[in-house]
Amino acid sequence: MDKNNWKAWLYLLPAVLFLGVFMVYPLVDVFVYSFEEGYNSASQTFFGVGGYNYSYILHDPYFLQAVKNTFILVIITVPVSTGLALLISVALNSIKPLRNLYQTVYFLPYVTNTLAVGLVFMILFKKTAYSDGLINLLINWFGGESVDFIDGPYWAKMFVLCFYTVWVVMPFKILILTGALASVNQDYYNAAKVDGTSRGRIFTRITLPMISPTIFYLVITGFIGAFKAYSDAVALFGTDLNAAGMNTIVGYVYDMLYGNSDGYPSYASAAAIVLFAIVLTITCINLLISKKHVHY
Amino acid sequence: MKVVLQNLTKKFPNRNKGVRSDVIAVNNFDMEIPDGKLVSLLGPSGCGKSTALNLLSGLLKPSSGKIFFGEDDVTDLPAENRGVGLVFQNYALYPHLTVRQNIMFPLENLKGAAKLTKAQMQEKALEAAKLVQIHELMDRKPNELSGGQQQRVAITRALVKMPRLLLLDEPLSNLDARLRLQTREELRRIQNETGITTIFVTHDQEEAMSISDMIIVMKEGVIQQTGRPQDVYDSPVNLFVAKFLGTPPINVFAGEVKDGSLYIGQDKVCTVKGAANKPVWVGIRPEGFELDENGTLSCSLVGVEVMGRDITVISNNAASESGAIRAIISAENRVDTSAPVVRFNVKSNKIFLFDKETEARLDCEIG
Amino acid sequence: MHQTEFERIERSARIRKRVLRVVIYTLLTIWGLIVLFPFYWMILTSVKSYGSYNSEYIPAFITLSPTLENYAHAFTAVPLARYFTNTLIFTVVTTAIMLVVTVLAAFAFARLNFKGKNLVFTLFLALMMIPNELVVITNYVTITDLDLRNTFAGLILPSVTSVFYIYLLKENFSQIPDNLYYAAKVDGTSDFKYLMKVMVPICKPTIITVAILKIIECWNSYVWPRLVTDDELYFLVSNGIQSIRENGFGRENIPAMMAAVVVISVPLIILFLIFRKKIMAGVARGGMKG
Numbered sequence: 037m038d039k040n041n042w043k044a045w046l047y048l049l050p051a052v053l054f055l056g057v058f059m060v061y062p063l064v065d066v067f068v069y070s071f072e073e074g075y076n077s078a079s080q081t082f083f084g085v086g087g088y089n090y091s092y093i094l095h096d097p098y099f100l101q102a103v104k105n106t107f108i109l110v111i112i113t114v115p116v117s118t119g120l121a122l123l124i125s126v127a128l129n130s131i132k133p134l135r136n137l138y139q140t141v142y143f144l145p146y147v148t149n150t151l152a153v154g155l156v157f158m159i160l161f162k163k164t165a166y167s168d169g170l171i172n173l174l175i176n177w178f179g180g181e182s183v184d185f186i187d188g189p190y191w192a193k194m195f196v197l198c199f200y201t202v203w204v205v206m207p208f209k210i211l212i213l214t215g216a217l218a219s220v221n222q223d224y225y226n227a228a229k230v231d232g233t234s235r236g237r238i239f240t241r242i243t244l245p246m247i248s249p250t251i252f253y254l255v256i257t258g259f260i261g262a263f264k265a266y267s268d269a270v271a272l273f274g275t276d277l278n279a280a281g282m283n284t285i286v287g288y289v290y291d292m293l294y295g296n297s298d299g300y301p302s303y304a305s306a307a308a309i310v311l312f313a314i315v316l317t318i319t320c321i322n323l324l325i326s327k328k329h330v331h332y
Numbered sequence: 333m334k335v336v337l338q339n340l341t342k343k344f345p346n347r348n349k350g351v352r353s354d355v356i357a358v359n360n361f362d363m364e365i366p367d368g369k370l371v372s373l374l375g376p377s378g379c380g381k382s383t384a385l386n387l388l389s390g391l392l393k394p395s396s397g398k399i400f401f402g403e404d405d406v407t408d409l410p411a412e413n414r415g416v417g418l419v420f421q422n423y424a425l426y427p428h429l430t431v432r433q434n435i436m437f438p439l440e441n442l443k444g445a446a447k448l449t450k451a452q453m454q455e456k457a458l459e460a461a462k463l464v465q466i467h468e469l470m471d472r473k474p475n476e477l478s479g480g481q482q483q484r485v486a487i488t489r490a491l492v493k494m495p496r497l498l499l500l501d502e503p504l505s506n507l508d509a510r511l512r513l514q515t516r517e518e519l520r521r522i523q524n525e526t527g528i529t530t531i532f533v534t535h536d537q538e539e540a541m542s543i544s545d546m547i548i549v550m551k552e553g554v555i556q557q558t559g560r561p562q563d564v565y566d567s568p569v570n571l572f573v574a575k576f577l578g579t580p581p582i583n584v585f586a587g588e589v590k591d592g593s594l595y596i597g598q599d600k601v602c603t604v605k606g607a608a609n610k611p612v613w614v615g616i617r618p619e620g621f622e623l624d625e626n627g628t629l630s631c632s633l634v635g636v637e638v639m640g641r642d643i644t645v646i647s648n649n650a651a652s653e654s655g656a657i658r659a660i661i662s663a664e665n666r667v668d669t670s671a672p673v674v675r676f677n678v679k680s681n682k683i684f685l686f687d688k689e690t691e692a693r694l695d696c697e698i699g
Numbered sequence: 700m701h702q703t704e705f706e707r708i709e710r711s712a713r714i715r716k717r718v719l720r721v722v723i724y725t726l727l728t729i730w731g732l733i734v735l736f737p738f739y740w741m742i743l744t745s746v747k748s749y750g751s752y753n754s755e756y757i758p759a760f761i762t763l764s765p766t767l768e769n770y771a772h773a774f775t776a777v778p779l780a781r782y783f784t785n786t787l788i789f790t791v792v793t794t795a796i797m798l799v800v801t802v803l804a805a806f807a808f809a810r811l812n813f814k815g816k817n818l819v820f821t822l823f824l825a826l827m828m829i830p831n832e833l834v835v836i837t838n839y840v841t842i843t844d845l846d847l848r849n850t851f852a853g854l855i856l857p858s859v860t861s862v863f864y865i866y867l868l869k870e871n872f873s874q875i876p877d878n879l880y881y882a883a884k885v886d887g888t889s890d891f892k893y894l895m896k897v898m899v900p901i902c903k904p905t906i907i908t909v910a911i912l913k914i915i916e917c918w919n920s921y922v923w924p925r926l927v928t929d930d931e932l933y934f935l936v937s938n939g940i941q942s943i944r945e946n947g948f949g950r951e952n953i954p955a956m957m958a959a960v961v962v963i964s965v966p967l968i969i970l971f972l973i974f975r976k977k978i979m980a981g982v983a984r985g986g987m988k989g
């Protein structure tokens with residue numbers, strides 16, 4: 037056994053090394069940074085220890101805008117994408133012909149580059165001097181006024197961002213939900229049918245409770261994912277998200293790092309920790325609610 | 333309520349690619365199930381008996397033919413509107429609902445004039461639960477119950493709406509042997525008390541024989557024989573039915589009818605009237621043998637199993653088609669296990685002759 | 700109940716079923732179109748000529764004179780081939796190192812005994828909860844301090860371990876019966892040889908799944924590469940696309956931009972179509988994007 041002991045550590049060594057350097061150490065360090073006031077990356081010095089970094093970002097209008105944007109994005113996209121995915125999965129589960137084809141098509145956004153396809157969305161929604169863009173064309177057909185979704189009013193931009201985010205997260209949700217639906221024993225449905233249960237009641241009394249653990253899993257991971265939104269916004273509005281007024285919390289963190297003179301890792305750390313605290317709180321609330329409502 | 337099936341057929345597309353022909357799971361069923369009886373659909377697995385059950389419940393639509401409940405043609409009526417009770421092999425109890433909620437589930441679906449108040453539902457559920465003796469488990473969840481208890485809940489759920497027809501799909505196969513025995517008596521009792529026409533699907537012939545008023549033996553989608561269990565056992569219409577009923581199974585020999593006598597190997601076993609000279613299959617029930625020093629059938633003795641009430645003599649015969657021959661005789665007999673040969677006389681009502689090609693029973697008198 | 704009432708029920712059930720079917724297929728087809736349309740549009744735009752694209756005030760849904768000039772332009776006007784090679788190197792090397800690291804660690808957890816194994820494994824699992832955003836800041840500083848910005852090492856090193864994949868592989872390794880290990884030991888097989896000759900081949904499906912998921916992740920990664928590279932020579936496709944968007948072909952050459960987007964999207968879509976079942980099963984087992 038003794039000999040085995042050091043050999044086992046040898047197998048673990050690379051993983052421990054990489055995780056130590058790039059995960060455990062940074063985890064500690066980010067807290068340290070967030071309390072070091074006036075840190076200067078060039079000279080690696082700081083003035084003192086305290087909560088100034090937090091106070092700074094909490095008074096930074098860009099950060100507040102980013103928090104607001106992120107919350108709006110989360111509150112809209114999580115319910116919409118989960119509900120839509122549920123609808124589509126139930127529909128998908130009730131057909132036989134073409135089911136595989138639909139499933140394959142629906143999964144495509146998962147394997148595409150968010151940045152690249154975001155560009156396509158941008159040109160679909162963008163209004164330029166040459167053309168109002170395809171979406172505006174459709175709006176005009178239905179008698180509406182053209183809107184610039186990319187450089188225009190806030191709500192138009194938020195709409196595109198939400199739309200694209202939903203488009204991007206749907207494949208995962210549909211995949212997981214169709215899996216959950218398919219794994220419900222068909223006998224439950226047959227039993228309910230023989231007992232004269234209507235479709236609506238089968239859905240609310242049997243299907244939903246049976247897949248409720250999966251739905252809550254998707255809601256929780258959906259919240260976490262949506263709070264970390266960033267590259268979707270970059271794809272649509274470019275890297276200068278602050279100027280577009282469409283920054284997200286994660287975007288703020290990166291902008292702080294990437295900014296002038298080697299960035300401000302202290303502010304970035306404080307913002308990242310605020311984000312982490314928000315996500316943790318929301319996840320805990322979700323777990324509490326799910327304890328009450330999930331049926332197993 | 334009686335149930336009538338007319339030319340009922342169900343085909344499924346063949347799942348193996350390249351094979352174009354359909355699989356016929358239920359082939360031209362034509363029969364009447366009398367009111368208030370307990371009827372077993374019996375056959376080996378894959379013979380289409382569950383398909384037949386699902387046609388009755390409405391979960392499957394027949395390819396052709398008709399189904400009547402009483403005088404009503406229900407062939408195209410959706411399962412929701414048929415008012416049958418169905419018990420599944422794995423019970424299909426809703427895991428997120430309590431026993432009470434499970435039992436009340438079918439009642440909550442009632443609409444219009446039949447709609448019940450909450451209190452009426454509670455009362456009905458309790459009444460049904462008492463009949464099946466699970467009223468003390470009402471607030472448990474299914475996963476807190478034993479297999480036997482789950483089974484009872486499933487039966488209660490099927491009974492609570494007082495169905496016109498109760499269907500049971502292999503309801504005992506997930507229970508252990510002792511519980512199976514107990515539950516099947518219970519089923520018999522409940523059926524007697526409620527008088528609901530009940531159809532019971534099983535592959536276990538002993539189960540079917542012991543509780544049914546009538547059995548229907550199926551093979552590959554085709555009904556082989558229907559009748560009272562004892563009648564079918566005593567007078568099987570073909571080799572399949574003869575082999576399928578009875579434990580230990582019937583002993584089968586290759587024999588020959590020659591000039592009014594039946595020969596197995598060189599032995600002239602008995603006389604036969606009304607059969608032409610030709611090779612036949614001979615089936616002899618295990619209890620059809622009698623030890624006799626001067627018996628007409630001689631076999632080489634292998635051994636003896638003493639079972640208390642009776643003993644099983646195991647022997648070999650070159651003409652046997654079903655391996656070692658098992659003969660069950662009263663324990664009062666003494667068998668000399670050192671003797672190389674054992675001789676039997678055969679009881680004439682326990683021996684059946686079947687056509688070599690069609691395997692149909694030959695109509696003849698055996699003496 | 701009367702026969703006429705039965706017929707009414709049967710008829711309404713039939714009609715309802717048919718209506719429902721139409722509704723379901725309509726819904727599914729609409730979503731299918733929403734998913735596919737951006738792909739169609741990017742391919743369509745990429746084969747329109749610069750002139751004809753810009754003269755369409757109302758965008759045309761088809762083009763009668765497709766051209767490949769945008770593709771040529773995409774490869775010549777910006778170093779698209781370079782981005783492509785970079786991404787390929789980054790993806791292959793990261794995935795390869797990741798496989799080695801995770802397989803070794805999973806083997807230690809699944810098969811070997813050592814003091815504190817449970818504690819270490821619990822710590823590993825706890826790391827799964829840590830969001831990337833929290834550690835990226837220090838990693839950025841670390842890589843900068845090590846002078847690894849604008850190098851492949853800087854791009855690759857922070858992303859070669861995945862606690863989740865170690866967990867996934869460990870679960871799979873644990874399912875292999877112990878008897879095989881003892882049999883191999885009796886035959887004098889070393890641990891490492893047992894790992895390579897027995898465990899890895901048996902768990903090949905999981906390993907392939909992990910590899911594919913990692914490839915997708917690498918191919919689409921944007922945030923980390925953006926932080927540690929500002930030299931075009933080390934841009935990956937995502938960063939390349941972003942820089943094309945911001946100052947590439949002169950802002951308005953949309954068809955060339957779309958050609959670049961098509962070129963970038965095609966490899967993963969082909970990979971997906973080949974390994975469709977594996978990828979979908981792998982993602983269902985817990986792959987979160989990013």
